[in-house]
Amino acid sequence: MLAYGNVLDAIGKTPMLELKRLDAGPCRLFVKLEFVNPGGSIKDRIGLAMITAAEREGKIRPGGMLIEATAGNTGLALALVAGQKGYRLTVVMPDKISREKIFHLRAMGAEVVITRSDVVKGHPEYYQDVAERMARETENAFFVNQFANESNPRAHEETTGPEIWEQMAGKVDAFIASVGTGGTLSGVGRYLRSRNPALEIVLADPEGSVLAHYVETGELGALGSWLVEGIGEDFVPPVCDLSIVSEAVTVTDGESFAAARELLKVEGVLGGSSSGTNLSAALRYCRAQSTPKRVVTLLPDSGNKYLSKMYNDYWMIEEGFIEREHHGDLRDLIARPHAENAAVVVAPEDDLLIAYGRMKLYDISQLPVMADEKVLGIIDESDILLAVYGHEDHFKDEVAAYMTTELKIVSPDASIKSLVPMLDQGFVPIVMAGENFFGVITRIDLLNYLRRRLEGRR
Numbered sequence: 494m495l496a497y498g499n500v501l502d503a504i505g506k507t508p509m510l511e512l513k514r515l516d517a518g519p520c521r522l523f524v525k526l527e528f529v530n531p532g533g534s535i536k537d538r539i540g541l542a543m544i545t546a547a548e549r550e551g552k553i554r555p556g557g558m559l560i561e562a563t564a565g566n567t568g569l570a571l572a573l574v575a576g577q578k579g580y581r582l583t584v585v586m587p588d589k590i591s592r593e594k595i596f597h598l599r600a601m602g603a604e605v606v607i608t609r610s611d612v613v614k615g616h617p618e619y620y621q622d623v624a625e626r627m628a629r630e631t632e633n634a635f636f637v638n639q640f641a642n643e644s645n646p647r648a649h650e651e652t653t654g655p656e657i658w659e660q661m662a663g664k665v666d667a668f669i670a671s672v673g674t675g676g677t678l679s680g681v682g683r684y685l686r687s688r689n690p691a692l693e694i695v696l697a698d699p700e701g702s703v704l705a706h707y708v709e710t711g712e713l714g715a716l717g718s719w720l721v722e723g724i725g726e727d728f729v730p731p732v733c734d735l736s737i738v739s740e741a742v743t744v745t746d747g748e749s750f751a752a753a754r755e756l757l758k759v760e761g762v763l764g765g766s767s768s769g770t771n772l773s774a775a776l777r778y779c780r781a782q783s784t785p786k787r788v789v790t791l792l793p794d795s796g797n798k799y800l801s802k803m804y805n806d807y808w809m810i811e812e813g814f815i816e817r818e819h820h821g822d823l824r825d826l827i828a829r830p831h832a833e834n835a836a837v838v839v840a841p842e843d844d845l846l847i848a849y850g851r852m853k854l855y856d857i858s859q860l861p862v863m864a865d866e867k868v869l870g871i872i873d874e875s876d877i878l879l880a881v882y883g884h885e886d887h888f889k890d891e892v893a894a895y896m897t898t899e900l901k902i903v904s905p906d907a908s909i910k911s912l913v914p915m916l917d918q919g920f921v922p923i924v925m926a927g928e929n930f931f932g933v934i935t936r937i938d939l940l941n942y943l944r945r946r947l948e949g950r951r
């Protein structure tokens with residue numbers, strides 16, 4: 494293969510991989526690695542196609558402005574293409590989007606406008622309405638609108654579908670995909686069906702989305718919520734052709750995350766959360782077959798974007814997807830138990846710079862100071878601040894000189910209520926039984942615990 498002359502030439506032509514270690518019943522399961530695209534997701538294909546079509550149709554002119562409402566990958570794809578072609582890009586996002594995506598977009602030169610996430614379509618501050626209005630009111634601006642832009646499914650009909658057909662040597666019995674806009678499912682589905690009229694097309698839908706119910710009954714069911722990103726809908730997008738779907742499979746968040754983590758462990762492939770949804774549905778489909786079939790699904794983006802979420806055990810425990818041993822006492826509130834080597838601590842002879850570095854890295858405000866399995870003290874942000882203010886050289890001093898040795902020790906069977914005044918006064922309760930240190934309970938640990946109780950979890 495010769496070197497590409499431009500990053501946009503590297504879009505598409507992604508590898509296909511057969512998963513031979515996971516149990517696919519009588520079937521052979523293949524996944525297309527869309528995270529290999531230069532912008533990190535399948536959306537590069539439509540980013541390029543929608544901008545090229547708009548240029549061709551005279552909807553954008555040199556130096557023009559593109560505006561899109563997106564929660565992530567499409568924004569990154571548009572930023573990639575706009576950057577190379579010399580267009581300006583404004584992305585309108587709801588305020589619940591992760592900081593990583595905002596940093597990534599800004600680093601690519603996009604302007605990011607944050608708007609409310611607690612309002613629905615029709616409200617003037619709903620992100621899609623904001624984007625549409627901005628495009629109307631800005632000269633030489635084009636509202637990309639992936640949900641209604643026919644270049645979106647067409648990109649998949651012209652590139653993703655034919656690539657799959659070729660990589661599978663013309664033998665595909667079933668195709669499984671989830672729906673964000675429906676561009677992938679409709680475009681790839683249409684192309685593969687045109688080559689194999691008997692092809693089964695399976696919708697993988699997160700629990701809470703209305704689409705699986707719509708496929709089964711023709712009616713939009715009750716809307717719920719889900720954590721998998723980029724897929725699932727509260728409406729049927731204009732570009733989404735559900736009439737081609739043979740069957741729908743509903744996948745819970747827990748199943749999606751478990752499938753993605755299993756994929757990494759067993760096959761060494763780091764997929765994103767919607768990859769987990771696709772894989773979970775595909776495996777379920779494969780195992781239910783009584784005859785051998787060649788089955789294809791996609792991994793739309795990379796797990797790199799979700800390392801602090803579904804690949805982070807603490808987050809998984811927090812959200813209730815991994816069950817931890819239940820003690821029925823204060824140990825259940827400790828986010829980072831010492832017994833799991835999870836407590837972040839410092840040694841008394843470490844310097845303040847090390848303590849500060851650990852606080853920043855783990856986003857915590859205080860650290861137990863430990864030596865020989867004993868808690869000698871606690872050092873927190875204000876201890877460090879008071880030590881170094883006006884004496885920056887004190888960053889090199891030992892933690893022992895500035896730690897607080899007045900410790901609030903609580904036994905595991907103490908009440909939750911007894912923690913509140915300690916936390917209120919700025920102390921950090923240390924859970925110990927005799928010499929045995931279990932961990933500390935911070936304000937956020939208690940808040941997390943109370944929220945879990947609100948949701949009926951422990």
Ligand SMILES: Cc1ncc(COP(=O)(O)O)c(C=O)c1O
Pocket residue numbers: 565566567671672673674675676677678722723724765767768793794
């Ligand atoms: C991570 C991820 N997976 C899957 C999809 C679904 O793709 P499509 O919009 O083609 O339905 C999207 C996009 O919305 C996405 O961001």
